[in-house]
Amino acid sequence: MVSGQEKTSAPALAMKELTGGYSRRRPVLHGVSMTLHSGELLGLIGLNGAGKSTAIKHILGLMVAHSGEVRVAGATLEENRELYRSSIAYVPEQPSLFPNLTVKEHLHWTALAYGLDREAAEKRAEELATTFRMTEAMKALPDTLSKGMKQKVMLMNALLVRPALLIIDEPFLGLDPLAIRGLVAALDEARDEGTAILLSSHILPALERKANRLVVLHKGRLIAEGTPKEVKAAAGCTGPEATLDDAFEALVEAAEGGRKGE
Numbered sequence: 001m002v003s004g005q006e007k008t009s010a011p012a013l014a015m016k017e018l019t020g021g022y023s024r025r026r027p028v029l030h031g032v033s034m035t036l037h038s039g040e041l042l043g044l045i046g047l048n049g050a051g052k053s054t055a056i057k058h059i060l061g062l063m064v065a066h067s068g069e070v071r072v073a074g075a076t077l078e079e080n081r082e083l084y085r086s087s088i089a090y091v092p093e094q095p096s097l098f099p100n101l102t103v104k105e106h107l108h109w110t111a112l113a114y115g116l117d118r119e120a121a122e123k124r125a126e127e128l129a130t131t132f133r134m135t136e137a138m139k140a141l142p143d144t145l146s147k148g149m150k151q152k153v154m155l156m157n158a159l160l161v162r163p164a165l166l167i168i169d170e171p172f173l174g175l176d177p178l179a180i181r182g183l184v185a186a187l188d189e190a191r192d193e194g195t196a197i198l199l200s201s202h203i204l205p206a207l208e209r210k211a212n213r214l215v216v217l218h219k220g221r222l223i224a225e226g227t228p229k230e231v232k233a234a235a236g237c238t239g240p241e242a243t244l245d246d247a248f249e250a251l252v253e254a255a256e257g258g259r260k261g262e
């Protein structure tokens with residue numbers, strides 16, 4: 001397989017005016033747009049229930065838009081199912097692994113499924129094992145691994161693919177400090193290679209440091225977007241000590257105030 005990022009210069013992700021959710025009578029998302037280019041990291045922020053997971057489900061093609069559209073590597077799912085699906089790697093918050101496959105076998109099957117060159121994939125798998133300090137666990141079965149180690153296996157599989165679009169849900173939870181460092185380094189490397197990363201997280205200091213741009217959702221609506229600096233400015237948090245946490249709180253309060261009586 002040639003990854004999506006090599007096939008097209010279209011944005012890795014273009015969500016346009018997406019309205020969607022679980023029932024047409026009560027949409028979760030209301031006209032949400034976001035664009036993510038190759039090599040960028042877009043942070044997706046919002047309170048519990050804001051609609052982050054629902055947006056991700058739409059991007060993964062697991063839910064049908066009520067209106068609007070999602071394009072991955074330039075195509076909608078209907079236009080080019082193979083390009084769309086092969087361009088995305090997704091790491092959910094809860095690791096899900098095959099109980100009968102070792103860590104190494106997971107990586108092997110991922111390489112086969114994505115049609116990666118065998119030798120290059122093996123070399124890359126070894127590098128990832130070193131990055132995530134998993135070399136000694138390569139022959140282990142998932143049941144014998146801790147939650148954080150299982151999460152590392154998910155991340156290693158996703159990074160092995162070098163996808164055009166990497167979607168990660170809450171990657172920092174459950175990882176030890178060295179694993180977080182390894183992950184940040186691996187994400188930087190993936191970005192340098194052209195992968196676009198959509199990262200949904202409540203750990204705002206990490207996003208403030210690492211994200212090129214942010215999208216802030218509240219009750220299914222986009223309430224702010226831009227660089228961390230722009231989002232802070234939009235929230236009126238411009239002082240040198242102002243944090244993204246401060247800005248987020250101010251934005252949510254403003255949205256709540258502005259929507260009273262709806």
Ligand SMILES: Nc1ncnc2c1ncn2[C@@H]1O[C@H](COP(=O)(O)OP(=O)(O)OP(=O)(O)O)[C@@H](O)[C@H]1O
Nearest residue numbers: 021022023028046047048049050051052053054055
């Ligand atoms: N399976 C479902 N059926 C119906 N409604 C759902 C379902 N899953 C989530 N919702 C609703 O959709 C809305 C958005 O939920 P979503 O899971 O997208 O939020 P989130 O931003 O990912 O939250 P969290 O930070 O807690 O993961 C919420 O009102 C939630 O109750």
